[in-house]
Amino acid sequence: MPTAFADVTASDSTLRRFLHGLPGVDAVGLEARAASLGTRSIKTTAKAYAIDLAISMIDLTTLEGADTPGKVRALGAKAVNPDPTDRGTPRTAAVCVYPDMVATAKAAVGDSGVKVASVATAFPAGRAAIDVKLGDVREAVAAGADEIDMVIDRGAFLAGDYMTVFEQIRAVKEACGTARLKVIFETGELSTYDNIRRASWIGMIAGADFIKTSTGKVGVNATPANTLLMLEAVRDFRAQTGVQIGVKPAGGIRSTKDAVKFLVLVNETAGPDWLDSHWFRFGASSLLNDLLMQRQKLATGRYSGPDYVTVD
Amino acid sequence: MSDRLTVLKTYKLYVGGKFPRSESGRVYEVNDSKGRWLANAPLASRKDARDAVVAARKAFGGWSGATAYNRGQVLYRVAEMLEGRKDQFVREVRDAEGISKSEAAAQVDAAIDRWVWYAGWTDKIAQVMGGANPVAGPFFNLSTPEPTGVVTVVAPQESSFLGLVSVLAPVIATGNTAVVIASERFPLPALSLGEVLATSDVPGGVVNILTGKTAEIAAPLAAHQDVNAIDLTGADAGLARELEVAAADNLKRVLRPQAVDFSADPGTHRLTAFLETKTVWHPTGSLGASGSAY
Secondary structure, X not given: OOHHHOOOOOOHHHHHHHHHOOOOOOHXXXXXXXXXXXXXXXXXXXXXXXXXXXXXXXXXXXXXXXXXXXXXXXXXXXXXXXXXXXXXXXXXXXXXXXXXXXXXXXXXXXXXXXXXXXXXOOOOOOOOOHHHHHHHHHHHHHOOOXXXXXXXXXXXXXXXXXXXXXXXXXXXXXXXXXXXXXEEOOHHHOOOHHHHHHHHHHHHHHOOOEEEOOOOOOOOOOXXXXXXXXXXXXXXXXXXXXXXXXXXXXXXXXXXXXXXXXXXXXXXXXXXXXXXXXXXXXXXXXXXXXXXXXXXXXXXXXXXXXXXXXXX | XXXXXXXXXXXXXXXXXXXXXXXXXXXXXXXXXXXOEEEEEEOOOHHHHHHHHHHHXXXXXXXXXXXXXXXXXXXXXXXXXXXXXXXXXXXXXXXXXXXXXXXXXXXHHHHHHHHHHHHHHXXXXXXXXXXXXXXXXXXXXXXXXXXXXXXXXEOOOOOOOHHHHHHHHHHHHOOOEEEEEOOOOOOHHHHHHHHHHHOOOOOOOOEXXXXXOHHHHHHHHHHOOOOOEEEOOOOOXXXXXXXXXXXXXXXOEXXXXXXXXXXXXXXXXXXXXXXXXXXXXXXXXXXXXXXXXX
């Protein structure tokens, strides 16, 4: 934790004062800005660059009750070699699975350089005792997870108990050891943009390596507007402390067009330093197939179809 | 003299059950047979074509999986709706093709009759085209026709409505979904047909109607890897050849252009052009003296 924030986190009331002292979000302006950045036309070589970059930023995700070791292995194989017909296709950044599948995923990606991320802390609801959450994290890390995606306690956050949220993130960060920590706010449940800004700052001050929009399990997931807001937060945080933090929108990004819009947001808001899989990720599963189809279209000039990519 | 404001109609594409403008924002002027302006029609781009294929693919599962009986009912409903908007189609066909009102009315009547005729075929084609095959072994061997998939239809250039219905109805009757490129010069009846389809229980995406330059829209569709067949009726010889070459890449089924008299009895060849035969072999055990073992 940057020492600059020691006084902020000294007590419940100082933290509250700090969070409520953050500038309010102009919702209309934010959405208009996100929408206007979404109108950029990205074509030809820029598009090819964006597609490859987006593929390399994907956390290829499967978080279903029905996940089997076979499905996780298939996902791992796809992450390592997304398009078997074109070996020049970049690898995805990571595969993202439940903790009990980490070992399977780790074996599947081998030494390819693809990371294994695991959701933990009683994902997706986060409604469990802190010991259970920490146990969840430790098991995932022990199984070899390179990255941990935790959920914040939205109940505590919405009740105004910011200190609990802060301390839980700190505890999880400690349990992570060398694994990078992504903190999921579940923006769809935070109701307001002001809350998303506050949650972002709690996460950043508490030592998150990434701040992440959502679990993908609720109605509203990543939107251009809430991602833009979080990108502003990491930009401001670096300006203030020199510490760079990553952003991961997750859920609901399904088309190449959407992904490219997000990349424009990154470039125009946080800056080109974030245009790297170390600092920006997409939590997605079906997005990869669309990116691959667009990539095939650019390579061959013909529109591709779902028959030419794997069924996940 | 009426003091009403003229209410001009904005013709739009019909894609995925919705009425979008062209993604490109372009339109072109449609004139009647005497060169007087009738309306602007959307000048669809290859991206509209791509969107239409996505919509058609999405609709394919539901439409091909619906019972043949249900498809027949839905198509009959289209005929009911066409009947109700007959005057509009007569006017549009007359303006476009420069024929008399009675000739146009005859064409529209024939088109509605044809639609009903194809609606009747939905639950009969399997009996006619499929059936049990006599095989030399203890097997029950059954062939059944199944829809090919997403079919691109290059609609006839001259017969703006009867021709359109004659090529579209057989494609969807058997459970395919269609991306139709309307007649380049006479696109308005096709766009109005989209409005009829939208109000007659045909699921969105089963029929997608594009207007614009036939060659510009057909080329990406012929090369599209997710299109399973193409009907080249409205393509001239040069374009048809080019499209067939592109279509060969993923082995699309191709119906080549041929001289058609749309007023004549259509026969079943358009129904059967976009069907695939699936055959199942089922072991029956030995056939004893008493005959069948099943």
